[in-house]
Amino acid sequence: MSGQGQKPTDLLSRSLNARVLVKLKGGRELRGKLKGFDAHMNLILGEAEEIIDKNSEPKQIGTVIVRGDNVIMLSPAVKSQSD
Amino acid sequence: MSGQGQKPTDLLSRSLNARVLVKLKGGRELRGKLKGFDAHMNLILGEAEEIIDKNSEPKQIGTVIVRGDNVIMLSPAVKSQSD
Amino acid sequence: MSGQGQKPTDLLSRSLNARVLVKLKGGRELRGKLKGFDAHMNLILGEAEEIIDKNSEPKQIGTVIVRGDNVIMLSPAVKSQSD
Amino acid sequence: MSGQGQKPTDLLSRSLNARVLVKLKGGRELRGKLKGFDAHMNLILGEAEEIIDKNSEPKQIGTVIVRGDNVIMLSPAVKSQSD
Amino acid sequence: MSGQGQKPTDLLSRSLNARVLVKLKGGRELRGKLKGFDAHMNLILGEAEEIIDKNSEPKQIGTVIVRGDNVIMLSPAVKSQSD
Amino acid sequence: MSGQGQKPTDLLSRSLNARVLVKLKGGRELRGKLKGFDAHMNLILGEAEEIIDKNSEPKQIGTVIVRGDNVIMLSPAVKSQSD
Amino acid sequence: MSGQGQKPTDLLSRSLNARVLVKLKGGRELRGKLKGFDAHMNLILGEAEEIIDKNSEPKQIGTVIVRGDNVIMLSPAVKSQSD
Numbered sequence: 386m387s388g389q390g391q392k393p394t395d396l397l398s399r400s401l402n403a404r405v406l407v408k409l410k411g412g413r414e415l416r417g418k419l420k421g422f423d424a425h426m427n428l429i430l431g432e433a434e435e436i437i438d439k440n441s442e443p444k445q446i447g448t449v450i451v452r453g454d455n456v457i458m459l460s461p462a463v464k465s466q467s468d
Numbered sequence: 469m470s471g472q473g474q475k476p477t478d479l480l481s482r483s484l485n486a487r488v489l490v491k492l493k494g495g496r497e498l499r500g501k502l503k504g505f506d507a508h509m510n511l512i513l514g515e516a517e518e519i520i521d522k523n524s525e526p527k528q529i530g531t532v533i534v535r536g537d538n539v540i541m542l543s544p545a546v547k548s549q550s551d
Numbered sequence: 552m553s554g555q556g557q558k559p560t561d562l563l564s565r566s567l568n569a570r571v572l573v574k575l576k577g578g579r580e581l582r583g584k585l586k587g588f589d590a591h592m593n594l595i596l597g598e599a600e601e602i603i604d605k606n607s608e609p610k611q612i613g614t615v616i617v618r619g620d621n622v623i624m625l626s627p628a629v630k631s632q633s634d
Numbered sequence: 635m636s637g638q639g640q641k642p643t644d645l646l647s648r649s650l651n652a653r654v655l656v657k658l659k660g661g662r663e664l665r666g667k668l669k670g671f672d673a674h675m676n677l678i679l680g681e682a683e684e685i686i687d688k689n690s691e692p693k694q695i696g697t698v699i700v701r702g703d704n705v706i707m708l709s710p711a712v713k714s715q716s717d
Numbered sequence: 718m719s720g721q722g723q724k725p726t727d728l729l730s731r732s733l734n735a736r737v738l739v740k741l742k743g744g745r746e747l748r749g750k751l752k753g754f755d756a757h758m759n760l761i762l763g764e765a766e767e768i769i770d771k772n773s774e775p776k777q778i779g780t781v782i783v784r785g786d787n788v789i790m791l792s793p794a795v796k797s798q799s800d
Numbered sequence: 801m802s803g804q805g806q807k808p809t810d811l812l813s814r815s816l817n818a819r820v821l822v823k824l825k826g827g828r829e830l831r832g833k834l835k836g837f838d839a840h841m842n843l844i845l846g847e848a849e850e851i852i853d854k855n856s857e858p859k860q861i862g863t864v865i866v867r868g869d870n871v872i873m874l875s876p877a878v879k880s881q882s883d
Numbered sequence: 884m885s886g887q888g889q890k891p892t893d894l895l896s897r898s899l900n901a902r903v904l905v906k907l908k909g910g911r912e913l914r915g916k917l918k919g920f921d922a923h924m925n926l927i928l929g930e931a932e933e934i935i936d937k938n939s940e941p942k943q944i945g946t947v948i949v950r951g952d953n954v955i956m957l958s959p960a961v962k963s964q965s966d
Binding site: 734743745747751754759760761778779782784 | 887888890893908952955
């Protein structure tokens with residue numbers, strides 16, 4: 386295989402409307418439905434929740450825009466039930 | 469669905485004049501009416517208040533310009549009563 | 552309303568010669584008359600004072616150029632008496 | 635020999651579908667199959683696992699997109715059994 | 718008044734050969750005669766001195782080039798006697 | 801002599817296939833054969849070893865790609881025996 | 884006087900082959916003969932030594948390439964005996 390393989394932005398495209406887990410610098414973790422993104426990896430998450438720690442209920446925070454430079458990694462593996 | 473979904477800047481556009489919650493690097497949180505923004509996510513918040521902690525009254529700080537590189541996330545879900 | 556609303560730089564333009572409060576990374580706060588700025592949010596403040604803490608007199612530091620990447624937020628609400 | 639030798643992105647290309655070890659700022663380590671990358675060194679890792687410490691089982695995290703600015707180094711030497 | 722007011726670089730130009738005080742990230746302070754600068758706010762200071770603390774004599778360090786991204790603020794108000 | 805002297809990238813070119821010592825932000829040190837680099841100072845090191853401390857054996861880590869923004873300095877002085 | 888005065892890169896040019904003192908982020912200090920540089924202030928230092936502290940002998944480190952974004956300031960005042 387040559388080239389760059391699958392493009393990270395293509396995987397983001399295919400993850401639209403699925404639930405994703407986003408780890409941010411500073412220890413923050415968010416889960417939500419990926420509603421959009423741009424070239425800087427700025428994200429829109431819908432029905433988002435902030436994961437405080439393993440023993441607490443996640444906090445419901447609705448729709449959020451995350452500025453891309455805070456993102457460490459994004460896991461598109463967590464599919465939403467309804468998709 | 470293909471492409472990038474909803475653009476983060478489009479969601480900002482639709483949030484103009486609504487109240488938004490902005491979390492900044494370093495732990496600062498602001499709430500205010502989104503009056504404008506630019507491509508760097510520099511923001512203008514009107515009738516802004518700084519949220520110190522849950523037990524204190526937020527501090528009224530009027531109109532502020534926030535430099536975009538400080539923004540972690542912005543939640544446009546908090547609608548202003550008057551909109 | 553569509554578009555980006557009011558541009559942050561337009562608000563800076565309208566704040567020229569008014570007193571502004573500038574919060575910088577690292578906890579520093581400055582107050583001064585906004586004499587100029589550029590696209591990076593580099594600022595010129597005239598008759599500036601550095602605010603140490605609430606119990607101390609602010610320190611008079613005259614005219615300063617602030618490099619924009621240090622700015623967290625700028626509040627143009629504090630009008631100078633003489634404007 | 636002149637020029638720049640082997641290009642880092644060429645080595646990434648040749649490592650596609652092989653297992654790689656990625657060390658991130660902040661002490662995080664990931665291992666996974668390199669599925670794609672771009673010019674910013676944004677990565678897609680498949681069948682990824684996060685390495686917590688030497689005495690714990692690595693945590694299976696599925697497919698992840700890693701934002702390139704978090705990468706310290708990437709070791710393409712760990713070949714996948716199946717390649 | 719409209720536009721951007723006085724340009725930060727114009728004020729730097731007018732401060733050439735005057736003594737300036739420069740505050741750097743990490744707490745370092747320098748004083749010296751501004752001999753030149755560029756668009757990144759890289760600076761040349763002549764007859765520079767590093768200010769350690771208020772009770773110590775400043776350390777004479779001659780001519781220095783300061784890389785602009787370290788600059789927090791620069792105060793051109795301190796005129797050299799000989800200008 | 802005028803101009804910029806020897807270009808840093810030329811010295812990197814001349815160091816190809818020689819062993820180099822690389823100091824990274826965060827205290828990490830690597831030694832390895834420089835196999836390639838690019839304009840961002842992204843590096844490929846072959847037969848690399850990570851230097852933990854002076855009393856421990858260095859850890860053999862094979863081939864690594866180092867993202868350039870982590871590099872503090874690179875010393876091309878350590879010639880490989882076999883070159 | 885108008886313009887930007889002396890360009891920082893011109894002073895670097897004039898310092899070629901002279902010994903310079905370079906202060907880096909994180910407290911590191913290097914001294915060496917400036918052999919070259921580029922627009923990012925990436926530097927080549929020859930016959931370099933790392934200054935640990937005032938009571939220790941500096942450590943001889945030969946030729947080093949310093950990545951420019953680590954530089955706080957560079958003092959070209961320390962002339963080499965042989966120039």
